[in-house]
Amino acid sequence: MKGKIIKAHRGIYYVDIGDHIILCKARGLFREMELKPVVGDDVDIRISEEDGSGYIEKIYSRKNTLLRPVVSNVDQALIVMSLKNPAINLFLLDCFLLMCEKSRVDVLICINKSDLILQEKKKTLLGYYAASGYSIIFTSTVTGENSEILLDYLKGKTTVFSGPSGVGKSSLLNLLTKGKWQSKVGNISEKTKRGKHTTRHVELYKENANTFFLDTPGFSSLDLRFFESPYEIKELYPEFIQREKFCRFNDCNHLREPGCKIKENVARGLISEERYRNYELIFQEVQSNQRY
Ligand SMILES: Nc1nc2c(ncn2[C@@H]2O[C@H](COP(=O)(O)OP(=O)(O)OP(=O)(O)O)[C@@H](O)[C@H]2O)c(=O)[nH]1
Ligand SMILES: [Zn+2]
Missing domain, CATH: 1.10.40.50 (Probable gtpase engc; domain 3)
Structure with missing residues (x-):
């Protein structure tokens, strides 16, 4: 049976086989081969007749693997930032772009909270990346600006949402999924004392058969040790x-x-x-x- 790993937790892999999810273990063989299944992997699984549990039999070759977080077969990363509340950190954005380039993952830059930004500031940012050719989309979850266009970019793809805390990633995911995200998030997150959601696991959210979103914990720095030189x-x-x-x-x-x-x-x-x-x-x- 073929499926896709959408979540991994304590050695248990949650494999989506289309209409439902089967909890699987990895075969010992993978350990010997020093191959570890990761979220995003397309796999073959087998259900044991003895105990009814699932086993991952084969990992299909990966198109790519994002380095932070480790997720395979990613079509694109959506780097979400805001220019105001919080202010943009261009150094961090550049580090993130490099990480995606090294992982061979396409990137789309999303500047959210567009409703708070003056036109002039948008132009300055566009100038910063003009020579690089990266696409930048300005969105607002308050006015709904460009949400349909963004959705078009995401259709039929696996997209990793990354960005610092507070830029509006959760708000954006809720807007894009018409509120389905929030109920989903409630299941996998816990509230901290400050009343904020924290994403605990790397988990693919299935919007439809071929569209997946993955939220990642807000980051404030990026460890650059994935560079060898x-x-x-x-x-x-x-x-x-x-x-x-x-x-x-x-x-x-x-x-x-x-x-x-x-x-x-x-x-x-x-x-x-x-x-x-x-x-x-x-x-x-x-x-x-x-x-x-
Ligand atoms: N003005 C404005 N505020 C927004 C917009 N999107 C989100 N916000 C607000 O920004 C704050 C942070 O939004 P979240 O969606 O929780 O941000 P997040 O990126 O998921 O943050 P973490 O969960 O900490 O990673 C909330 O108070 C939102 O109401 C927007 O487009 N415009
Ligand atoms: Zn030179």
């Missing part, structure tokens, strides 16, 4: 890749090398200076992680 980072900037062949040195890191086209583009305003500064900071952080 600082020299791989530059390859994950779309606006660098298009231009780096014109740098004088073909192993140019776009830092202090002479004849660097990237720095020239920054000076000419064709690549955002702030985004370039964040590249320098990320490079340094990964370099110092490597040393210690």
Whole structure:
């Protein structure tokens, strides 16, 4: 029987087989192969005739695996941020984009709470990412702005919702699922003392047969230790890749090398200076992680 792992908890895998969910264990064989099933995996399962429990027999090869959180077969990440309440953290957004690029997961940037933002601020943000080619959608769960367009982007895909706490991810998921999300969330979350929901497990929400949403806990920083070397980072900037062949040195890191086209583009305003500064900071952080 074929299915999809939608949740994993304490060695039990919740496998969606279409009309219902079967709780499964992984075969010992996977451990020997050092292969661990993850949420998002398409699997074959078998129901044991002796005890009626399910066993994962086969994990189909993965299209990709997102690094944080670990989820496979992700079609896209929706990075939700707000410009106001809370203010946007572009460094964090850039780190997140790099993580998605490294995981080979497509990205859509969603700026929520659009009702609180002046047009000017939106233009500044669009300028920051213009050269990179990332798509940005402005939404508001208060006015419903662009919710239909966003839904079109999500149809038929598996989308991971990520973003800092308080940007309106839950509100957005409720709007998109016409309230079905909230009742679902009630089952898997617990209220903390401050009365806030906290997502405890990584769990795929099935909107329909081929549309899945995955909420992730709000993050305030991203551990960059998934990078093996600082020299791989530059390859994950779309606006660098298009231009780096014109740098004088073909192993140019776009830092202090002479004849660097990237720095020239920054000076000419064709690549955002702030985004370039964040590249320098990320490079340094990964370099110092490597040393210690
Ligand atoms: N003005 C405005 N407020 C919004 C919008 N979307 C959400 N909010 C408010 O922002 C606050 C946070 O919304 P949540 O949906 O809980 O945010 P979240 O990202 O899920 O937060 P965590 O659960 O902490 O990760 C709430 O008070 C919402 O009412 C919006 O589009 N505009
Ligand atoms: Zn260069």
